Amino acid sequence: MAAAPAIQLEGVTKRYPGVVANNDVELTVASGEVHAVVGENGAGKSTLMKIIYGMVRPDEGIITIDGAQANFRTPKDAIDAGIGMVHQHFMLADNLTVLENVILGSEPRSGVKIDFEGASERIRILGDTYGLRLQPNQRVEKLSVGERQRVEIIKVLYRGAQILILDEPTAVLVPQEVNELFDSIRDLREEGHTIIFISHKLDEVLSIADRITVMRDGQTVGTTTPSEVDARQLAEMMIGSELPSPETKESTVQNEVLLDVSDLALLSDEGRPVLDDITFVVRKGEIVGIAGVEGNGQAQLIDSLLGLAPTSTGSITLAGKSMDDLETRERRAAGIGLIPEDRHRQGLLLPSPLWENAALGHQYKEPYANGIWIDKKGTREHTAEIVRRFDVAAPNVDVPAAALSGGNQQKLVVGRELMANPTVLLAAQPTRGIDIGAQAEVWEELKRARAAGMGILLISADLDELIGLSDTIHVLFEGKLVAKLDPSEITPEILGSYMTGAGEKKAS
Ligand SMILES: Nc1ncnc2c1ncn2[C@@H]1O[C@H](COP(=O)(O)OP(=O)(O)OP(=O)(O)O)[C@@H](O)[C@H]1O
Numbered sequence: 001m002a003a004a005p006a007i008q009l010e011g012v013t014k015r016y017p018g019v020v021a022n023n024d025v026e027l028t029v030a031s032g033e034v035h036a037v038v039g040e041n042g043a044g045k046s047t048l049m050k051i052i053y054g055m056v057r058p059d060e061g062i063i064t065i066d067g068a069q070a071n072f073r074t075p076k077d078a079i080d081a082g083i084g085m086v087h088q089h090f091m092l093a094d095n096l097t098v099l100e101n102v103i104l105g106s107e108p109r110s111g112v113k114i115d116f117e118g119a120s121e122r123i124r125i126l127g128d129t130y131g132l133r134l135q136p137n138q139r140v141e142k143l144s145v146g147e148r149q150r151v152e153i154i155k156v157l158y159r160g161a162q163i164l165i166l167d168e169p170t171a172v173l174v175p176q177e178v179n180e181l182f183d184s185i186r187d188l189r190e191e192g193h194t195i196i197f198i199s200h201k202l203d204e205v206l207s208i209a210d211r212i213t214v215m216r217d218g219q220t221v222g223t224t225t226p227s228e229v230d231a232r233q234l235a236e237m238m239i240g241s242e243l244p245s246p247e248t249k250e251s252t253v254q255n256e257v258l259l260d261v262s263d264l265a266l267l268s269d270e271g272r273p274v275l276d277d278i279t280f281v282v283r284k285g286e287i288v289g290i291a292g293v294e295g296n297g298q299a300q301l302i303d304s305l306l307g308l309a310p311t312s313t314g315s316i317t318l319a320g321k322s323m324d325d326l327e328t329r330e331r332r333a334a335g336i337g338l339i340p341e342d343r344h345r346q347g348l349l350l351p352s353p354l355w356e357n358a359a360l361g362h363q364y365k366e367p368y369a370n371g372i373w374i375d376k377k378g379t380r381e382h383t384a385e386i387v388r389r390f391d392v393a394a395p396n397v398d399v400p401a402a403a404l405s406g407g408n409q410q411k412l413v414v415g416r417e418l419m420a421n422p423t424v425l426l427a428a429q430p431t432r433g434i435d436i437g438a439q440a441e442v443w444e445e446l447k448r449a450r451a452a453g454m455g456i457l458l459i460s461a462d463l464d465e466l467i468g469l470s471d472t473i474h475v476l477f478e479g480k481l482v483a484k485l486d487p488s489e490i491t492p493e494i495l496g497s498y499m500t501g502a503g504e505k506k507a508s
């Protein structure tokens with residue numbers, strides 16, 4: 001007799017006010033396979049995973065785990081049944097260390113004391129085994145998004161999960177890190193683990209999955225295998241129609257310098273240089289890309305430009321005006337827009353309605369304010385326009401941001417910042433977590449803004465995006481700009497080699 005499926009869902013339905021997030025879903029995940037779940041933003045993937053993980057209770061349906069019917073009330077029940085989940089948005093305690101976060105809720109005992117040393121050793125071994133290296137004693141608030149994710153994965157492995165649910169784990173990783181993660185996923189499969197993998201990057205899905213289930217509008221529309229479909233066919237299954245083709249680009253770069261950054265340096269709290277000798281310009285109508293493996297100073301560069309991190313030397317000029325003595329709010333008002341890397345920590349107030357979120361960071365000016373008063377009507381109308389233009393799937397502008405799917409939250413932030421029409425937009429991972437159809441739309445909007453004269457600093461882990469959009473690419477490596485490249489002359493592989501420092505010597 002064949003082993004029972006690791007997971008079997010029958011007729012699973014979950015309704016939210018105004019939307020059926022999961023509609024009569026059927027899903028069978030075989031034991032020991034890597035099963036990908038794909039679908040457009042809002043298709044219902046995360047909701048389904050939360051149901052399997054006991055975080056969300058379905059209105060209807062039967063869930064069977066390893067042949068036994070499950071009725072999870074909380075994630076703890078799911079964890080006890082051997083299920084672990086790494087969420088699309090991380091759930092770590094910032095003020096604790098890596099070690100404390102990993103063991104939280106499953107503290108190892110040695111007699112009556114917590115065995116920190118043993119735990120620390122296990123984290124190191126797990127990290128080495130699965131290519132998820134971490135320093136156990138570092139505080140999570142100091143970690144980049146990529147590093148936070150490693151903590152989440154280690155945490156799940158640490159609890160000995162047999163079934164791992166990874167909701168968009170690669171969205172925050174650069175290619176080398178994706179390869180490392182895939183190696184560890186293959187190792188896990190080798191040892192008999194079952195993995196559910198969600199991603200909007202269909203080439204990744206095709207390279208790692210044994211089987212792929214496609215979701216559309218809350219339903220599962222079919223299950224296929226990588227040998228049966230290519231990325232384009234998969235995308236067409238997702239959207240239920242044909243894909244648009246990309247078009248060629250023309251330069252819109254003008255001479256006028258909008259952002260002039262000269263000789264910027266920043267020291268860490270420990271006195272280590274985290275940015276050094278950063279010099280570059282962004283011209284009118286130009287997209288300047290910053291390539292780099294996460295953690296090489298990208299976050300600090302954004303913070304420095306916004307005045308959130310005090311630089312020790314250097315100057316920043318926006319359209320001829322020095323920013324050096326201005327506070328963050330004044331810099332934003334002077335025309336610096338921001339699409340933050342982490343929409344939850346910096347971009348949104350999750351419990352607040354969309355219309356408040358649409359005003360966030362811009363609430364003191366039109367159309368959000370009328371003198372000193374909040375213009376609620378203007379704000380709501382403007383929010384509805386963002387929702388329309390950026391195709392944010394939302395029942396209305398009064399629902400909390402938390403009720404939007406991950407990709408739709410991202411679209412709201414991108415729309416808010418682009419429609420504020422800044423002089424220079426700092427765009428960090430602007431298409432992270434959004435589906436390929438919506439990604440193409442955001443690219444179009446960025447190009448349209450560029451053509452209208454906006455200067456854009458693009459920080460992205462998506463090398464195709466960087467090469468496809470940028471007019472110039474700088475490589476940030478260990479806090480320094482080590483190469484300036486012409487995107488029309490490079491490939492993702494060449495760019496990747498510069499990012500790891502290997503291409504450094506060839507740079508002029
Ligand atoms: N807590 C909630 N309250 C109300 N509606 C919700 C809630 N969670 C999800 N939804 C809605 O359910 C639908 C499915 O959302 P879900 O997060 O499952 O999509 P997804 O496939 O994971 O999308 P993405 O690729 O953007 O992450 C969306 O329309 C979303 O707005």
Ligand SMILES: [Mg+2]
Nearest residue numbers: 045046088406
């Ligand atoms: Mg999701």
